[in-house]
Amino acid sequence: MKVIERPVLKKTGYKDIKREVFNRIRKNEWPPGTLLPGEVELAAEFGCARATVNRAMQELSDDGIIDRKRKGGSRVNLAPVRQVTFEIPLVRAEVEGKGATYKYELLYNKTDIAPIWLQDQLSLSAYSRVQHLRCIHFADGKPYQYEDRWINHSVVPLASEFDFSTISPNEWLISEVPYTNAEVRFSAISAEKYVATALEVNVGDPIFRAERTTWLSDEPVTFVSLYFAKGYEMVAKY
Amino acid sequence: MKVIERPVLKKTGYKDIKREVFNRIRKNEWPPGTLLPGEVELAAEFGCARATVNRAMQELSDDGIIDRKRKGGSRVNLAPVRQVTFEIPLVRAEVEGKGATYKYELLYNKTDIAPIWLQDQLSLSAYSRVQHLRCIHFADGKPYQYEDRWINHSVVPLASEFDFSTISPNEWLISEVPYTNAEVRFSAISAEKYVATALEVNVGDPIFRAERTTWLSDEPVTFVSLYFAKGYEMVAKY
DNA sequence: AAGTGGTCTAGACCACGAC
DNA sequence: TCGTGGTCTAGACCACTTC
Structure with missing residues (x-):
């Protein structure tokens, strides 16, 4: 009997974490104002190093989705600051x-x-x-x-x-x-x-x-x- | 006699590297089109880990200043794609x-x-x-x-x-x-x-x-x- | 004072793509 | 093919801020 080959399971990268966290926010699992789990906790959940979680969260912060503070932790932004980016070509x-x-x-x-x-x-x-x-x-x-x-x-x-x-x-x-x-x-x-x-x-x-x-x-x-x-x-x- | 206190010499962080590289580009030391030194080389020059250089260069790439390619190395962008960002408030x-x-x-x-x-x-x-x-x-x-x-x-x-x-x-x-x-x-x-x-x-x-x-x-x-x-x-x- | 994110390191493996 | 950037790790120290 033949065994179906599966693609090798990819390790969770920072992009996966970013997507997953964003999805939970969008699905209102973590509504605006929520205090998110700390980096260590998330790292444990996703089974990866803290640095990987850190990168994902940094980007979410850059994107204006969450707000991060030392000691204060990461929170889902109440008023998502939508920003539009235009390219200015010649x-x-x-x-x-x-x-x-x-x-x-x-x-x-x-x-x-x-x-x-x-x-x-x-x-x-x-x-x-x-x-x-x-x-x-x-x-x-x-x-x-x-x-x-x-x-x-x-x-x-x-x-x-x-x-x-x-x-x-x-x-x-x-x-x-x-x-x-x-x-x-x-x-x-x-x-x-x-x-x-x-x-x-x-x-x-x-x-x-x-x-x-x-x-x-x-x-x-x-x-x-x-x-x-x-x-x-x-x-x-x- | 009183000794003037100096602030402790800060280690070179990714921001320092980013600024330094950007300055060299702006001063035309590395004009548009130039192939920049590899990450390993820069890490040696700045006396830091490659990851630190990597972060600096990534951001320069995000900012549209340089263009990076695996194996191809990093080049100063010929036509800097200027982009404007607007915040869209309520x-x-x-x-x-x-x-x-x-x-x-x-x-x-x-x-x-x-x-x-x-x-x-x-x-x-x-x-x-x-x-x-x-x-x-x-x-x-x-x-x-x-x-x-x-x-x-x-x-x-x-x-x-x-x-x-x-x-x-x-x-x-x-x-x-x-x-x-x-x-x-x-x-x-x-x-x-x-x-x-x-x-x-x-x-x-x-x-x-x-x-x-x-x-x-x-x-x-x-x-x-x-x-x-x-x-x-x-x-x-x- | 203590907890959380910010950053650095040294080493590693991988994937793309120029050659 | 093989060099370069892309990413991950495990551990460490630091700085900001809230408690």
Whole structure:
């Protein structure tokens, strides 16, 4: 008589523990507020080392599912802090990712003293020299995104010499000043004349706008306003 | 003579390693594309166990700074995939967090057969019963967010019995059906009459809208459109 | 003061994937 | 094939916090 072969029983890894704990939480076996068993106890239950349990619980904590405190133990979060994560691709990558042809065009490029509002925005000293660029990104020949950017020359002096007629400031900056900190603000605005013209929409049409300020360890690098074409949607799953 | 006390020299932890490696990358000592030293080598350099280096490098990988492959080693990412993370709080918490007084009002509440477009949106079978709610959230007495929600009764039948006149469907659902999957879409739209009236803005004004579809393991739970008051901004740092 | 999570170690085995 | 990262272990010490 033939013995049915079974796949070898896999050892419980941290992922298994993470899934199992999460399931118990989701099934309300451990409702919000519950004090979970300690790491030692869980390790005993799952028959593994404490370090393995620790990793699983750490990740659940990172994911905002549970809250951990020394001595206090781990508790199921009362108000799960849902967080959405968006990837911020290069415009070019975004356009090409949709299967469209990307085109870029420089509209304006001038270096001068920073206007007052920008000094405020970037905490610049008076008379700082900044480069002002305006450009537009196309998808299949149609305007996709209008970009209005200011670059701080005291941090990125090389910008003055670079030819932005073929490479967009976005792309150049990423290669030149990688790993910056940034703040983004998304909002809905009404298209004013200049933007409306560039994006080929009517004045007053609703526009999805992203404003981003970027620093290289406390030094302001650039401020950019991105105006998206009509119908643009920013999507995320979580 | 008094001896200056120094803090005891701390051992190098995974955070130190992470910071150090990141600094070398940022200083272009290890430019994008560089093949980094292996974990064993780094462990030797930092005088610690491989596991410690491993944790540091894992996090750098999670952060999108480096790319790791078995046998291939770790490389500095060419195109750093920047990602922004937003927290999605309860409206109430959001309003109160701004120091404003929160108020909620139910405008509409009716249960019926799902309209065709919703059947599509949620992959519902025909004749599914859904509850349609409209409500508005105030901050200091001013309209803050208008909510238009549909709840799938076959997943959350209890919704039909619940009194939404004081507790918003948002809050009730989170307590009732926690840890769901969701997809959000943000866009800028033009206020049509009904929304404009509710938010006390002019018809045609630009509105920041979030649409969210929620599932409880493949079962569609709810679809909601959130319309934010004029001037609303969604902010994130990264 | 004591219990819980945070972190490190030294060693081990495994699995992927470049060669 | 075989080097690299992925993961686990058993034990240890430490630091934070609540009691």
